[in-house]
Amino acid sequence: MGKKYLIRIADEKLKLSLETSGAVLIVGPKWCGKTRTAEEAAASIIYMQDPDHAQEYKLLADTRPSKLLEGKPPRLVDEWQTAPVLWNAVR
Numbered sequence: 001m002g003k004k005y006l007i008r009i010a011d012e013k014l015k016l017s018l019e020t021s022g023a024v025l026i027v028g029p030k031w032c033g034k035t036r037t038a039e040e041a042a043a044s045i046i047y048m049q050d051p052d053h054a055q056e057y058k059l060l061a062d063t064r065p066s067k068l069l070e071g072k073p074p075r076l077v078d079e080w081q082t083a084p085v086l087w088n089a090v091r
Helices: 009-020 034-041 054-063 085-090
Strands: 044-047 075-078
Parallel strands (some): 044 075
16 A cells, blocks of 8 residues: 555544444445545455456355455455445345
8 A cells, every 4th residue: 555544534433333333335436535444444355356356256256245254354345336245245
């Protein structure tokens, strides 16, 4: 990453939401800092669009979505919408 993280107003709200919910959906326009903000709060991360693993992740999402959710919480599943089945797995 390299660049120093700039604290955002959303950080505190995200922290509180993670303390009271099993999952948090972060929405906003492209390039507004959603992923970067979530990375700061996450203990483990999976990037669904990682070019080295995207096909593998898509296959897992279709066959064993719970495997993608394994990891230290809170778990960031970046670009989860590429595998909508994950929505039901998280719920």
